[in-house]
Amino acid sequence: MLGAPFAGRGRRADEAIEAIRAAFGVRVPSFSGDHYSFADVVVEPCGTPRQLQIWVGGRTRRSLRRALDLADGWIPFGLGEAELSTLLDDPELRERIAGRTAGFDVVLAPEPPLDPLAEPSVARSTLRTFQAIGATGLNLRFRHESRAHYVEQLEAMSALCAEETGEEIR
Numbered sequence: 001m002l003g004a005p006f007a008g009r010g011r012r013a014d015e016a017i018e019a020i021r022a023a024f025g026v027r028v029p030s031f032s033g034d035h036y037s038f039a040d041v042v043v044e045p046c047g048t049p050r051q052l053q054i055w056v057g058g059r060t061r062r063s064l065r066r067a068l069d070l071a072d073g074w075i076p077f078g079l080g081e082a083e084l085s086t087l088l089d090d091p092e093l094r095e096r097i098a099g100r101t102a103g104f105d106v107v108l109a110p111e112p113p114l115d116p117l118a119e120p121s122v123a124r125s126t127l128r129t130f131q132a133i134g135a136t137g138l139n140l141r142f143r144h145e146s147r148a149h150y151v152e153q154l155e156a157m158s159a160l161c162a163e164e165t166g167e168e169i170r
Contacts, residue, residue, distance in 0.1 A: 010062060011035070017054060017070045025049035055105065061087060068096050073105030075139065081129060084108060088134040097134070105136050113141040116156040123157060127164055 004012070015033045023029035023038070025047045030039040055075045056067035064087060067074035076084065088094065088106065097104050108130050116123035130138055142153035 010066070014066060014070060017056075017066075020054070021052060021070075024052040055107065059083075061090070061093070064088075064093060068093070068100070068104065072102070073107060073136075075105075075107040075109075077109065080111075081133065085133050094134070103136075106134050107137040107139055108133065108135040109139040109141075113143045114153075114157065115143040116153055116160055118143075120156070120160060123160055124164060127161065131165075 012035045015035045019031045019033065019036045019038075022031040023043065026049070027044065027046045028040075028042055029046075031037060032039070053073075054071040055073040056063055056071045057075050057077055058064070058066070059076050059078050063076070064074050076087075079087070088097075097106065110126045110130055114123045114126060127138070140157065142150060142157070144150040144153055
């Protein structure tokens with residue numbers, strides 16, 4: 001659609017992350033790569049000078065490796081428990097995740113939507129399953145009838161999480 005070739009998209013994605021990191025929080029950034037380059041530009045106002053948190057999405061081993069190489073977390077999509085477990089059980093990748101000194105987020109999205117009010121045992125089991133797979137966070141959806149009901153679901157899940165992990169949902 002944009003005229004970019006399909007081949008080489010991975011390297012372009014890698015370099016885009018490098019370029020974003022080089023530019024964020026810098027008033028006069030510069031970057032030179034095979035696909036992107038910029039210099040002699042002023043970003044005003046520029047972001048606060050700090051390490052920008054970047055999560056990489058994807059559904060392949062390569063996307064997880066990209067996240068480990070260049071980002072702060074991985075947020076896969078469209079993968080079931082078995083596929084996620086297979087990817088995250090890879091000893092090399094598990095060792096790399098554990099070895100990250102600054103930490104590494106693995107944010108997983110359980111399906112189908114949860115109902116911690118009506119089915120707390122299912123919500124608890126889901127939490128335990130995804131924790132065992134390697135999740136450091138969950139992208140949750142809830143069955144709800146209204147905004148108030150959604151808030152009640154959040155409160156129920158937060159309490160359940162606190163019981164299971166000793167930590168509240170953030």
